[in-house]
Every structure is written in structure tokens, then in C-alpha cells.
Amino acid sequence: MSQKNLIVAFGGVSPEHEVSVLTAIQAISALESSSYQIIPLYITKSGRWLTGEHLLELSNYKDLPTLERKTEDCAFVKDENGKTFLKEQNVSGLFSKPKNFPVYAVLCAFHGSEGENGAFQGVCEMMNIPYTGSSVLGSSLGMDKVKAKLVAAANGIPVTKSVNFYESDWVEEQDGIINVVEDFDYPLIVKPVSLGSSIGVAIANDRTELTEAVETAFRYDAHLLIEEAVNPLMEINCSVIGTPDDCKPSVCERPLGKTETLSFEDKYQSGEGAEKGMASADREIPAQISDKLTTKIQDMSVKIFSVLGASGLARLDFLINSNTEEVYFNEINTIPGSFSFYLWEKTDLNFTQLMEELIQIAVKQHREKNGRVRSYDTNLLSEKALKGLKGLKGTK
Template identity: 80%
Template sequence: MSQKNLIVAFGGVSPEHEVSVLTAIQAISALEESTYNCIPLYVTKSGRWLTGKKLLDLSNYKELSSLEKESISCAFVKDETGKTFLKEQESKGLFSKPKNYPVYAVLCAFHGSEGENGAFQGVCEMMDVPYSGSGVLGSSLGMDKVKAKLVAAANGIPVTKAVNFYESDWEQEQEEILNVAEDFDYPLIVKPVSLGSSIGVAIANDREELINSVETAFRYDAHLLIEEAVNPLMEINCSVIGTPSDCRPSICEKPLGQTETLSFEDKYQSGEGAEKGMASADREIPADISKELTKKIQNLATKTFSALDASGLARLDFLVNANTKEVYFNEINTIPGSFSFYLWDKSDLPFDKLLEELIEIGLKKHREKNGRVRSYETNLLSEKAIKGIKGLKGSKN
């Protein structure tokens, strides 16, 4: 059986750049025995697009500057028939020629910023190539914690009390923002609105800590969120796969961190090895909670997935009051670290089969989209139409 070119896109201009590299290499390794020919599309921290075999070896990422020099610039291009290729824009060998790879599908393995917020998905839409994961709307909603919570609340999904503000608001209305936040009572959680992996997240126990946490978080994002804390807190996560109209949940997990709120280090630098990405984090799978609470969270996960127009695969994180068992939606990760394969593996769906299903969902969405009427057969620039448009210049209201 001939192999199909699967473009694995990862990296990006994001604080989660390295995490994305780990996720991509894990996925490529899992698909070694598949019918896909995995072609790396690495987006550097400065935004350059690169490809090449050296990008398939995780050890080469220890020296990023050397890796970039030894890799090949590339871009999506279309031929005269409209078919999309990943085109090498240079050659690295004396007798080698730049290659063109016909694109069968794109596996999106970005985390954060332009790779996960819908921007790259928009490029795929423009180039008319199938891609994994949520579309432009679902991706952008998932990246914006404020908008995601607004949509969730509008659909009857419980969320914690919060106040959000921009850096300009903080400069002009700091006292008012602090007063609103302090109405929730300490401790309070400070978060960048558009980042993941707990980057910039902090717990504040008094006003001084709150101000310091806000000032630190502004290093990462111009839009912040201060939320009331759930106390005593139990975090429970659940992954969902499918489409807004047809999706199913995984088993639940309980992350185990060294702090009350999981840090970047808890997620990626604990457990048995950082090279395993999110799979290395300490966690309890399945979560040691009641069947009733498990079912409640799974139902909320699929409901939220659909409400946010998510697609493909996502992980939804929930905050649970350990005493009352009240559940609050925290956030959705539309491209979760390590594709949350550790949840699906325990749900009897191995990593390679999980990725294949994720790709198939993207292919199906692409077929359905292209099966609709996508243009209106008229030429507004025809001679007759242009005359009509010219006539509008003389019209008055």
C-alpha cells in the first residue's frame, strides 16, 4: 500500500514551543508502522517554516540554531490544478533538488499562540487541505479563556466567578479591578487569557501577592483573568474525541501536582522523564472518584466540547470542590499535550489508533465542507456587471 504524506506541523512562536516538539515527535514515533509518510513541518520560534529528516530526531533540538541551519525552508503551494504541496524552497546537497510533497492531510501538534488559536487552521482552510483538530472558530474560542467561559456559561455549564482586564485597564483602573477581585475572597488565581500549560498562572493569598502575580502574568499576555479559587480543590480532566454533533469522552484523570494548582513543571518536568511530555506528569488514572461524579464530568466534557464547536480531540479540565463535589469548567485544550494518549490508552484506544481516528475526523470534515456549494457562479467583473457598478457612483441617497 502506498504511503500518504501526513504533514506533522509543530513548534511555533509560543512559550509552549518545546512542549509542541515533544508532542510531535511522540506522534511521529507512534505512526511509524502506519500507512502515513510523516513529513515534519517545524515552525521556528521566529516563525520560519522548515522541514527535513533531522527534525525527526528529538536529540537534534538541543541545539536549535544548528538544527535550523541544517533544515530546509518550505511552504504550502498550489499547482495549476489547485492541488496543495509542501514545497522545499532550497536544497541542502550539491546534487539534490528541492522536493514537493503532495499533502494528504496535516496533523496539528502545536500548543499555544498562532498554532493552536485558529491562525494555522486558517492557513489550512485557505490552502484547502484536511487538518486534524478543531476549526478556526473552535480553536480560537479554546485559546481564549474568557470567551470560552462566556460560551460555557451561556450553555448552562458552571464556571467560577472571575474578572478579566487588559494591561491598559490595569494601568488606569488598578484599584477598581483589585476591589472587584477581592469580593471573591482570597486565595485568587491569576491567569493569562491566551496561554496554556499553566504558564504565568499563580495563586495569590493577599493583595501584595495579587499585584505581583498580575505584573508577572503581563510578561506573557496583555489580557488577564483573576478567578475565585475552588477550595478545597480537586482537578479532574477528561478528553473528548469526535465532532460537535457526535463525540465521546475518555476515562477521567486526577493530576497530582506538588502545588495546589498544577505548574508547568508539574505537567512536563515530573514523573519518569520530561521527554515523555504530558505523559510524564504524575496522575491518577482512572481518577479515584465515584461513578456518579465520573459520569457528571464526562457529560459536562462532551457538552462543553460541542458548545465550543471543538472537533477532533481535546482535553477538558474541571475544578471540583473536594467537599461538596460541585464541578466547574476550567478550560479546554484543543490540542492537548501528548494528544492525551495516556487517557485513551486506558480507554482501550492505543496511541496509533487514536491518531488515525483523529486524522480521519479531519478528512471527513474536509470532504463534507467540499461537498457543499462554495462559490456562486456569476462574474461580477463581467462587462455588464461593471457597467452596473459604475452606475452606482452617480447614485445619491
């Protein structure tokens, strides 16, 4: 029996590009002894789609121009029967012939922007191929911190007080925005609405720091969020796997950084071996918290995963008042760094098993979707029907 082609998609036009590469290579390594033939789909920082065996080695990414020259442009295409392939394009060489790879499933390993916000997922939907992770809607909701918190709050999940605004609002109403958020009292947390990996996130202890943090965050996103700080703070994370109607939580973790609010450096450049991605960060697993608090966070994680319509695997991040044990939903990561495999290793799945389960969830959901009616036979475009539509010309 021939191997099934698993397309591992990663990179992208995103500030989290390098983190995505790390996550993808980790997943590829975990699947090297699987039954799948791994086909890399690397989207460059300029948006080119590339494939080729050189993309399978992390060391090759030290020199991106050389790597791009050694790989082939590619795209999803359909044949006359509607079957989708990843096809090489513009292959050089007199006797070279572009390769076509029938797509069994796509493993999405993007972080941020068009890879995680539902845009790439929409491409997969249009090409009718299975893909891991959340749907277009679940992905876009998860990427937008404001919308995710609104949905969570509407379903009884506590969130911190916050104000969100666009760059044009800041230009016109800066003093008014500052006056509102100062009612929360300092320190305040400034965040880009649609980025992860703590990029652009800052703690402001006074008005000067707040203004500087906002101006810096606008370099990454046109939509910002300012939140009240939880004090004293303890961060607790939990991963969830499954579908909106059938999912389960992992053990909880407590990330450990220089401060309770983790920076990009804490997440990816601490510990030993930054090439391990999120797995290199210092953390306490399972989190040394009470059984009651653990259960509460796990239950909230499952509920949020479900109401946001998430699928596959996600990581839910929470802010805890360590004195009162009040819990606030912070954000959901629909494609978490390193796929949060370190949480599942302490639960009941090793990295390889985790990837296998993710792929099977994707294939099952795709099969169920295609098992439903996806077209409606009608004679609307028949000659008789078209005559009846002539009176609609010029109307709206």
C-alpha cells in the same frame, strides 16, 4: 500504492514551543509503523518554516542553530490544478532539487499562540487541506479562556467568578480591579487569557502577591483573568474525541502535583522522563471519584466540546469542590499535551489508534466540506453587469 504524506506541524512562536516539540515527536513515534510517510513541518521560535529528516529525532533539538542549518525552508504551495504541496525552498547544492510533497493531511501538534489559536488552521483552510483538531472558530474560542467560559456559562455550564482585564486597564484602574476581586476573598488565581501549560499562572494569598502575580503574567499576555479559588480543590480532566455532533468522552483523570493547582513543572518536569511531555506527570487514571461524579463530568465535557465547536480531540479541565462535589468548567485544550493519549489508553484506544482516528476525522470533515457548494456561478463581472455597477462608483 504510494504512501500518503502526513505533515506533522509543530513548534511555533510560543512560550509552549518545547512542549509542542515533545508532543510532535511522541505522535511521530506512534505513527512510525503506519501507512503514512511522515513529513515534519517545524516552525522555529522566529517563525521560519523548516522541513527535513533531522527534525524527526528529539535529540537534535538540543542544538537548535545546528538543527536549523541542517534543514530546508518550506512553504505550502498550490499547482495549476489547485493541489497543495509542501515545497522545499532555497535548497543549497549545485545538483540539489527542492522536493515537493503532496499533502494528504496535516497533524497539528502546536501548543499555544498562532499554532493553536486558529491562525495556522486558517492557513490550512485557505490551502484547502485536511487538518486535525478544531476549526478556526473552535480553536480561537478554546484558546481564549474568557470567551470559552462565556459560551459555556451561556449554555448552563457552571464557571467560577472572575474578572478579566487588559494591561491598559491595570495601568488606569489597578485599585478598582483589586477591590472587585478581593470581594471573592483570597486565595485568588491569576492567569494569562491565551496561554496553556500553566505558564504565567499563580496563586495569590494577599494583595502583595496578587500585584506581583499580575505583573508577572503580563510578561506573557496582555489580557489576564483573575478567578476565585475553589476550596477545597480537586482537579479532574476528561478528553473528548469526535465532531460537534458526534463525539465521546474518555475516562476521567485526577492530576497529582505538589498542590492541587498544577504548575508547568508538575505537568512536564515531574515523574520519570520529562521527554514524555504531559505523559510524565503524576496522575490517577481513572480518577477515584464516584460514578455519579464521573458521569457528570463526562456529560459536561461532551456538551462543552459541542457548544464550542471543537473537533478532533480536546481535553476539558474542571475544578471540583471536594466537599460538595460542585463542578466548575476551567478550560478546554484543543490540542492537549501528548494528545492526552494516556487517557485514551485507559479507555479504548492506544496511541497509534488515537492518531489514526484523529487523521480520519480530519479527512472526513474535509471531504464533507468540499462536497458542499463552495462557489456561486454568476455573471456579476460580465460587461453588462459591470455597466450596471458604474453608478455605484464612489459610494459605500
